[in-house]
Amino acid sequence: MVGSNVELSCMHTTEEDFDLNQLYVYWQISVSGTPTTVTYLSENSTVGHGNNQYKDRAQMSLDRMKLGDFSLLLYNITPQDEQDFNCLVIRNFEKIVNTVVTLHVAANYSMPVVSVPPSTPQDEELTFTCTSKDGYPEPKVYWINKTDNSLLDEALQNSTVSLNPRGLYDVVSVLRIRRVPNMNVGCCIENVLLHQNLTVSSQTALASEANASVTEHNTNDTLKNAAHTPPENSRTGLTVLIILGVAAVAVAVMFLWLKGRCPRWNYAAGAQASRPELEQTDHV
Template identity: 50%
Template sequence: MPLRSPGLLLLLLGSLSAEIQQTEVRAKVGSDCLLSCMYPERLDFDLDDVYVYWQISESNTVVTYHIPKNNSSGQADSRYQGRAHLSLDSVRQGDFSLHLRNVTLQDAQRFTCLVFRKSLSMREVLRAVVSLRVAANFSMPVVSRLVASAPHQDQALTFTCTSTDGYPRPNVYWINKTDHSLLDRALHNDTVSLNARGLYDMISVLTVPWAPGLSVGCCVENMLLQQNLTSSGPAEPSTGGNAGRITETPALPPGQRGTAVLGIVAVLVVVVLVAVAITWARCGHRSYTGARPVTHEQELTDHA
């Protein structure tokens, strides 16, 4: 009986006779990928004897196929025409893998590969199921801080983190850059939305108490790509004279700064006096001649 369409052929086929292969493939939006379907033994196939079908598992939508002496694209779904193809040279060697170009989010499906041989009364000789998971890179996070005119201890600081055009939905973390610890999830509010391209945009707002030298980082995690993107925010200045710098010790309170300065001056004065005393002692030791001591009064008399 002549074969009019791949859908009709699939309805007429009988029971399975081959072990099902199941694999998972990950691809990025816009990239090309290969969905594997290979005969487990080395065997040469005649293109006039083999029938190959790739379809979406849940809907039986035809992606591409090979029928002997027939156009293998006319019955394929329009979304895959020009993007999905088989290599006939590879088919001859038992490699029925699907080449898929320009992957889209809609390609995140389970695909089934079916292979039949006419010489075996159209018996199924291979079936493979490939789950395609699609991801997209998020943009590098951008961290900014709402700057107050005069930050102080009783003030809360607000940081924002934005990242766009990623997939799937991200995880967001804020990091205390001082000790690299994760900040409490309750301190930030995350908003994730789908944009016109079907990708995710993210904005996270962090609110923390003011602290001198505070520095935070924002981390956007793409679990499917096993990728973390981290950016740091501007450091909170410790004092007016050290804007943008991180200090390891807090500045002295205003009431103690004057006392500290006086203490430093007193130490310097003592050091100077000790140095003068040592110099005088050394000079006096050098003025001794061994015959008779020359006093300060005699020296003045001799020069009069």
Template identity: 60%
Template sequence: MRLRSPRLLLLLFCGLRAVVAVSQEREVRAMVGSDVRLACVSLEEGSFDLNDVFVYWQISEPGKANAKSVVTYYLPENSSAGHSDNHYRDRAWLSLDSMRQGDFSLHLHNVTPQDEQKFNCLVFRKSLELRKILDVVVSLHVAANYSMPVVSGPSQDEELTFTCTSTNGYPRPNVYWINRTDGSLLDGALQSSTVSLNARGLYDVVSVLRIGRAPSVNVGCCIENVLLHQNLTSNQPEMFTGDKKSVPDGPAHDTLEAGSRPVLSVLGVLAMAVVVAVVTGWLCRNRCPHRSHTDARAARPELELAELV
């Protein structure tokens, strides 16, 4: 009787021989949307007869202990590899030419976050009484770049509230708020972050920072992708200046108008100084030889957070 189910055949092969090949384990990283090769290569020299091998790639079924789902397989009576799990149909394939050379690697197209799991390669030889000659486990780790974090705010109430958003990343991120003035990390107790999976199976993050009012606040948001060893920090300066209590209203109008007089006097002096400087510069250009000047502007150092694990 011919057994057509690849799962039944796999169970039969595993029970026929107690002696198994030495297991191998390796790890592979892939970006979402890319193609990846999960290696499963025999160390035996020489070519393989495809009528003599049975090849299975399988994964654990979610939520079922010890249950396996076949990703793709090759049976001698088939002219090409078949598929069992619909999630991998048209995405997982084996190379017949490579298998003749002992390379039974799985080629996976268009990687998704759901592919992050352990893949098991099993190869049996019929001429050796269906002995298992390969048993390889490949752990696939999936990553996706987060969008550049964007900070909005602050809302002006009894405290300052900033909101940071970043989308379409993987795996789950770490979120930090930083003090741009000295590059230090702000207390994590000041922030609350919400991380959720979107329709693509990627993570979106929204983080809210609440701090007390101050005359000057300069903060930034950092999204850390541990798998990619990557830190993305918001580009725009989130500078807030001023104090709610310093803005006068109503009755203080006369005081403000009176207080503006010394300010106008200072502005007058500054205007006169500018005129003098312009005249002096014109005279200098006519009296002094031309000299090249290097740019003396101080470059503001970019903050680069150390890897936080």
């Protein structure tokens, strides 16, 4: 697995004791068809590195080699380490060990993410996009009809696989399919080496879009209602003005009613009525 450590086994089982001063031990890889030494042991019992790529990443144990164990320990595996490693042990100009170990490298893909671009009910075709990244080796991509778990026609999909700066694979797959009621498709990313299938249903993406649409609709309605609804303080002031207006009208009506029922006061008549009459006396 990328980032982990691994031991490449190389054993000599017919003997139990070796004099390292009599041995040459090489671990080699092929670079452009030319053997290149990863690490080695010379007859003076010193270990060196012939490739800077493996400096501080490749190690052999002197104590174990004395017992016939020439295994190589590799640290922090990268995709570039996927190749054949040749273990070669020479004593007295004779090859006593010549073994090839094939190293396969793998990395888990991220869980696929399926997205659905905006569309309208009038659209006859839906477009789904599936993305996954940081996996190794190169993946296989399948689109599945989740109704009956059948594979969809490869002609409906277009997949792009690319290497990222870490040397791992990223994949983007686009599916274009005719719209049908209650559509549910799944995107499957297969890592053949790990016998691993990662599948995500499109229903999750569709449900997320529906929720987002409802939320946006409700938000817009709330904003519209807020724009047409006066604030609480404004409604309270308006109520007070209406009450005062009604009271003023009631007072005016009462005044007019009372005025109609009370007679007018005649100041002149009143003065005459209040003046005492003088008694007339006849004088003979």
